[in-house]
Amino acid sequence: xxxxxxxxxxxxxxxxxxxxxYWYADQYTGRGVNSYGPNFFPQALSVLLFxxxxxxxxxxxRQQMAEALDVDRRGLINAGITLVLAVSxxxxxxxxxxxxxxxxFLYITMVVLGxxxxxxxxxSSVIVGSIVYAIFFYxxxxxxxxxxxxESVY
Amino acid sequence: MSFMxxxxxxxxxxxxxxxxxxxxxxxxAGIVVGCMPGLTATMGCALLIPFTFSxxxxxxxxxxxxxxxxxxxxxxxxxxxxxTPGTPAAAATLLDGYPLSMRGEAGKAIGVGTVASFVxxxxxxxxxxxxAPQIAQFGLKFGPPEFFALAIFGLSMIISIxxxxxxxxxxxxxxxxxxxxxxxxxxxxxxxxxxxNDNLLGGITFIPALIGLxxxxxxxxNIEKMEIVPQVRSKVGKILxxxxxxxxxxxxxxxxxxxxxxxGSVPGLGCDVAAFVAYGEAKRTxxxxxxxxxxxxxxxxxxxxxxxxxxxxxxxxxxTLGVPGDAVTAxxxxxxxxxxxxxxxxxxxxxxxIVYPIFAGMILCxxxxxxxxxxxxxxxxxxxxxxxxxxxxxxxxxxxxxxxxMRFSFFDVGLALLIGVVAYFMGQAKFPVSPIxxxxxxGPMAEQNMRRSMMLSQDDPSIFVxxxxxxxxxxxAVLMTVVSYRKFKKMRAIEADLKAKADSEGAV
Amino acid sequence: xxxxxxxxxxxxxFSSTASxxxxxxDLTLIVPWxxxxxxxxxxxxxxxxxxxxxxxNVNVVNKTGGQGVVGMGATKLARPDGYTVGLITFGLSTxxxxxxxxxxxxxxxxxxxxxxxxxxLSVVEGSKWGSLEDVMTYAKANPGQVTLGHTGAGAAxxxxxxxxxxxxxxxxxxxxxxxxxxxxxxxxxxxxxxxxTGIDEVKQLSEAGQVNVLAANxxxxxxxxxxxxxxxxxxxxxxxxxxxxxxxxxxxxxxADRVAFLEQGFKKMFDDPxxxxxxxxxxxxxxxxxxxxxxxxxxxxxxxxxxxxxAVGLLK
Numbered sequence: 001x002x003x004x005x006x007x008x009x010x011x012x013x014x015x016x017x018x019x020x021x022y023w024y025a026d027q028y029t030g031r032g033v034n035s036y037g038p039n040f041f042p043q044a045l046s047v048l049l050f051x052x053x054x055x056x057x058x059x060x061x062r063q064q065m066a067e068a069l070d071v072d073r074r075g076l077i078n079a080g081i082t083l084v085l086a087v088s089x090x091x092x093x094x095x096x097x098x099x100x101x102x103x104x105f106l107y108i109t110m111v112v113l114g115x116x117x118x119x120x121x122x123x124s125s126v127i128v129g130s131i132v133y134a135i136f137f138y139x140x141x142x143x144x145x146x147x148x149x150x151e152s153v154y
Numbered sequence: 155m156s157f158m159x160x161x162x163x164x165x166x167x168x169x170x171x172x173x174x175x176x177x178x179x180x181x182x183a184g185i186v187v188g189c190m191p192g193l194t195a196t197m198g199c200a201l202l203i204p205f206t207f208s209x210x211x212x213x214x215x216x217x218x219x220x221x222x223x224x225x226x227x228x229x230x231x232x233x234x235x236x237x238t239p240g241t242p243a244a245a246a247t248l249l250d251g252y253p254l255s256m257r258g259e260a261g262k263a264i265g266v267g268t269v270a271s272f273v274x275x276x277x278x279x280x281x282x283x284x285x286a287p288q289i290a291q292f293g294l295k296f297g298p299p300e301f302f303a304l305a306i307f308g309l310s311m312i313i314s315i316x317x318x319x320x321x322x323x324x325x326x327x328x329x330x331x332x333x334x335x336x337x338x339x340x341x342x343x344x345x346x347x348x349x350x351n352d353n354l355l356g357g358i359t360f361i362p363a364l365i366g367l368x369x370x371x372x373x374x375x376n377i378e379k380m381e382i383v384p385q386v387r388s389k390v391g392k393i394l395x396x397x398x399x400x401x402x403x404x405x406x407x408x409x410x411x412x413x414x415x416x417x418g419s420v421p422g423l424g425c426d427v428a429a430f431v432a433y434g435e436a437k438r439t440x441x442x443x444x445x446x447x448x449x450x451x452x453x454x455x456x457x458x459x460x461x462x463x464x465x466x467x468x469x470x471x472x473x474t475l476g477v478p479g480d481a482v483t484a485x486x487x488x489x490x491x492x493x494x495x496x497x498x499x500x501x502x503x504x505x506x507x508i509v510y511p512i513f514a515g516m517i518l519c520x521x522x523x524x525x526x527x528x529x530x531x532x533x534x535x536x537x538x539x540x541x542x543x544x545x546x547x548x549x550x551x552x553x554x555x556x557x558x559x560m561r562f563s564f565f566d567v568g569l570a571l572l573i574g575v576v577a578y579f580m581g582q583a584k585f586p587v588s589p590i591x592x593x594x595x596x597g598p599m600a601e602q603n604m605r606r607s608m609m610l611s612q613d614d615p616s617i618f619v620x621x622x623x624x625x626x627x628x629x630x631a632v633l634m635t636v637v638s639y640r641k642f643k644k645m646r647a648i649e650a651d652l653k654a655k656a657d658s659e660g661a662v
Numbered sequence: 663x664x665x666x667x668x669x670x671x672x673x674x675x676f677s678s679t680a681s682x683x684x685x686x687x688d689l690t691l692i693v694p695w696x697x698x699x700x701x702x703x704x705x706x707x708x709x710x711x712x713x714x715x716x717x718x719n720v721n722v723v724n725k726t727g728g729q730g731v732v733g734m735g736a737t738k739l740a741r742p743d744g745y746t747v748g749l750i751t752f753g754l755s756t757x758x759x760x761x762x763x764x765x766x767x768x769x770x771x772x773x774x775x776x777x778x779x780x781x782x783l784s785v786v787e788g789s790k791w792g793s794l795e796d797v798m799t800y801a802k803a804n805p806g807q808v809t810l811g812h813t814g815a816g817a818a819x820x821x822x823x824x825x826x827x828x829x830x831x832x833x834x835x836x837x838x839x840x841x842x843x844x845x846x847x848x849x850x851x852x853x854x855x856x857x858x859t860g861i862d863e864v865k866q867l868s869e870a871g872q873v874n875v876l877a878a879n880x881x882x883x884x885x886x887x888x889x890x891x892x893x894x895x896x897x898x899x900x901x902x903x904x905x906x907x908x909x910x911x912x913x914x915x916x917x918a919d920r921v922a923f924l925e926q927g928f929k930k931m932f933d934d935p936x937x938x939x940x941x942x943x944x945x946x947x948x949x950x951x952x953x954x955x956x957x958x959x960x961x962x963x964x965x966x967x968x969x970x971x972x973a974v975g976l977l978k
Contacts, residue, residue, distance in 0.1 A: 049332065
């Protein structure tokens with residue numbers, strides 16, 4: 001991937017998107033409102049977006065030197081893994097409650113990121129988990145998920 | 155006359171040490187809440203209202219104002235250190251704060267931010283104390299056409315925050331504006347782009363968007379670059395900015411503070427807009443605009459002075475008219491009401507015993523902020539020395555919890571993550587994300603007031619130019635765009651020149 | 663998987679009904695509007711002395727968005743253990759009719775009604791109109807020329823004003839704002855001729871002599887506004903007034919003993935002299951109805967709203 005292809009690709013995708021938005025927003029006509037109804041703003045914006053993305057495509061085609069994208073492949077994979085971890089963390093939170101899920105999330109993410117020291121991993125995940133839990137639950141009284149497995153506690 | 159009342163109020167506060175303690179406690183709590191992504195000053199105040207029930211009204215209010223001041227300031231700390239604004243108001247601060255922090259000068263960035271917050275906040279508080287009724291009357295002159303013009307003026311700042319490509323900045327802003335059309339339209343009662351989803355009916359809320367655009371995107375970037383980019387370490391030794399550096403910034407701070415106080419005093423515009431406007435203005439008038447975005451001290455001083463100046467400004471319509479200037483003052487209004495003081499025109503007639511301590515307290519909050527901020531800067535700047543393999547997961551966790559606790563919604567966490575992924579790839583494709591944020595703030599204001607104005611004028615667009623304030627702001631927007639565009643072109647030319655030079659030298 | 667979790671949750675809920683000690687921990691009150699707003703302030707004032715009355719605190723939690731749909735939806739889906747109580751507001755009467763959501767009051771176990779507010783029509787002090795009759799006469803002669811600001815399409819105040827226009831054949835130029843505060847400042851700044859808001863929302867401005875309340879859309883006069891006529895007294899009767907309301911509700915299937923406890927507990931907080939004083943100060947009229955009375959009121963409200971929404975083009 002280089003900057004030229006990205007610009008052209010993004011421009012094209014946004015062109016299509018703006019057409020879809022324009023078409024979809026056409027249904028938003030409220031009765032009892034004047035000629036600038038709820039459809040006006042989305043449609044006006046999608047016209048502008050269409051023009052701007054055409055411009056982007058034009059710029060892309062004219063680009064002489066295409067700069068290569070600097071992405072570290074292994075790092076990107078790691079980022080992907082942590083994203084998956086985050087989503088499973090949300091699921092886990094509902095099941096085992098906020099505290100346990102958070103400690104587990106911190107620990108596993110540190111493993112994925114290559115934190116070698118076991119003591120650091122355990123200590124920092126437990127301490128940070130506890131502090132965050134204490135601040136949010138006890139101090140700020142934010143209702144954090146308790147997890148269905150431990151529901152009988154109340 | 156009002157000066158004597160103010161002195162009296164200072165005396166009242168100083169006569170009771172516990173009042174001072176509540177100010178310090180409030181500012182400290184505010185800084186903590188503010189620098190956590192997702193926990194805003196608004197939330198901090200809302201969460202502490204029940205606690206203030208048990209306090210005498212003045213103490214309770216002092217504490218809440220402390221949280222307000224500290225929260226708006228605290229947002230800048232995380233913006234500077236981890237490129238994640240703790241509150242929306244700090245979103246402009248990261249543009250220059252983070253690059254400075256990447257050079258190991260986080261302490262200096264935080265120091266400048268602290269002093270600027272103090273100067274701006276004090277200016278705002280003084281304007282509030284001496285000019286509240288006049289400013290409130292002027293604020294009433296803002297009807298729908300004026301708000302529309304103001305929103306357009308705010309959007310013209312996009313040029314200043316677009317980075318390398320104006321076209322990409324414009325596209326980002328358009329996408330942001332389109333995002334604001336999702337959800338219930340209060341003007342027509344029609345739900346738009348909600349696809350039957352209750353959560354979307356409420357629209358794209360601000361906090362998850364903020365955390366996604368900056369917090370999550372930065373976390374992904376850190377993880378991706380972790381193996382190849384060495385970790386930055388804060389410089390040791392002299393951490394805080396020197397007096398000479400501060401002195402050079404005083405004009406910027408004073409101007410931005412005043413600008414912020416005025417912006418904040420218009421109901422509907424808050425600290426966030428104030429910060430962007432001040433940043434754009436500072437860049438427009440700067441001698442070396444090409445340094446902006448790369449760690450210019452003015453780029454930190456301007457938004458920080460403005461957003462804290464706006465705290466005082468936002469209190470004005472709340473106290474005098476009972477119309478909150480922004481979300482935080484809406485909460486303060488609620489707190490005042492619960493304590494038995496209904497803000498509004500009668501407050502100044504019947505309850506001067508609470509009005510002047512509020513003014514005095516606001517000034518004292520700034521002093522407390524200066525002390526706490528400067529003594530904390532050293533400590534804060536060391537935070538980035540923590541091993542990235544530990545710090546990154548912690549930031550990740552805080553972002554998740556932060557987006558959840560805004561309204562206890564897993565939908566918001568998912569939304570923030572999605573926005574984070576998109577924002578990460580936008581960064582790769584060299585699209586700036588700040589315009590999206592500015593569009594999210596100003597979009598509803600622009601759309602609703604444009605349509606409202608057309609309803610008032612019965613489809614006659616001349617309403618925008620025949621009203622003096624509206625015409626003035628539209629003219630300012632045009633001026634801002636033209637001047638900033640010229641500067642932008644000039645900057646690009648200088649940069650291209652430098653690059654060509656470097657290339658030819660490299661060839662030799 | 664989901665079913666399994668639900669089944670487990672249900673089983674655990676049953677097992678805990680056996681223990682008589684309710685409540686063992688703080689309750690949560692979900693408020694579907696943002697912190698600091700009118701509804702939020704009332705909720706916080708209501709539960710201020712909760713500990714004296716029910717032995718535990720009640721934490722107010724703001725779950726905002728989608729005209730209240732998100733917060734009320736959260737109450738509806740909350741665990742039916744009695745620890746989550748929801749504040750429900752006027753919007754619930756309109757969601758289904760306006761096509762915003764399928765949720766109605768039938769999705770809840772109603773606890774009690776808290777208050778009813780009536781709409782007020784106000785002009786700024788020094789306006790050329792001194793009475794409702796002046797306005798209506800002028801508006802009739804100049805259709806579409808009188809601008810009337812209200813707090814948002816489908817809100818109680820919009821519908822009240824719309825009903826007045828429809829019944830008496832007057833064509834107002836409606837200007838929707840987003841909430842009470844901007845509507846008030848637009849009126850004060852002279853950007854609209856008339857404003858339709860809740861009568862309590864203009865109490866202080868009227869006492870300060872900045873606005874002049876012309877009429878209230880209610881059956882009886884408001885005690886804090888003894889000189890403001892009802893629409894009928896002013897000579898412009900509408901059939902049944904659209905009233906804004908707030909109440910308390912539980913998700914369905916909360917154990918009966920807990921419902922009974924909460925009913926009594928919240929009634930005590932409702933009767934707390936401090937809460938009463940607060941409501942009097944801000945001009946809020948408290949109206950108590952138990953769950954049956956509340957249900958009748960809401961059923962009736964839907965009948966009133968349907969033709970009104972249709973008249974302003976909001977009926978889906």
